[in-house]
Amino acid sequence: MTKQEFDKKMLELQRGDEQAFEDIYNETHRGLFAFILSICRNYHTAEDMMQVAYIRLRTTVASYRVGSNAYAWLYTIAKNATLNEIARAKREAPSDMEEGQERFGSYTMNDEGAPVTAVMNRVLNDTERQIVTLHVIAGFKHREIAEMLDKPLGTVLWTYNNALSKLKRELEKEGSDET
Template sequence: MDLDCILSARRVMDQIHEIIEELRQKDYKSFDTFYNLTKNQVFYAIINIVKDKDLAHDIMQDTYIKFLEKIDQYKSGANPYAYISMIGRNLAINTYNRQKRLIKSDELLESIPADKEVENDEDIFKILNLLNDDEKEVVTLHVINDLKFKEIAKIMEKPLGTVLWIYNKAIKKLKDKVGDVL
């Protein structure tokens, strides 16, 4: 790299550090500049994991929100590209893993009445009665009402991770016991 490139990169880094200090003071007037200077690194850190452009853009929004929420944890002088990319990468990994679990759970739920068809509402109630109240509510809201887990978490006033755990536990329970009921 020539000297001009090095000096230009240094000026950009200094500008980013100044903007971060403004953001710490709740002064958001330069946020757009910060976003434009860092968005490419964040996007590529995310897209390499989720492989979906629209989802990557959604996660980018969450990344910048989380960055602003945790801005006091950022150590002055640290590499801002690495810090914000790490946040984006972690959110992308969490999203990827959550989607992987949900796809498996949804496929499992669709295959539960494999030997016998669920013929009426009475059969559905028999199946749901195998579950405790929380499990029944999560499964009903997700499968029958087609709500996203994030929406269910808000409705039930429980953390998203808890709702996902309840759902996965319910699906395993149904898989083990549904043949006995039908």
């Protein structure tokens, strides 16, 4: 779905067209889920945050200005909801909890059968993971990612290439270790 088509769907949703919501959902849910997962790295939290994001999309769609970037709008809603949830979990976490557990919960990401994803989760930092996810999985252009994350295009390009290089090094290292 192009930006213009997405914009049209948003306009239809503003007019109360339920089918438009389904079309938007079908177009965005996989990329959005991967993006949320790249931030919180907990399947259940990502599930909840995806629900929150789509509910907010429906309830605040009237405030969307047609002509602005609807993809960026939806992803920003999801990102803010997830970061808020992480901050809330951190505040409420017991002090003796292991580092990172308050953020990721007790659920362990199942990366079995997904070696590249496992390495990505292990070696890349938050920003790198988000940029790689947005480009490779959600299919956004670097310019769009820069707009979404409010970062200069050069920074996004450099971070992306650096992240892939890190992944390559780590994967090659693992490959040589196995042999």
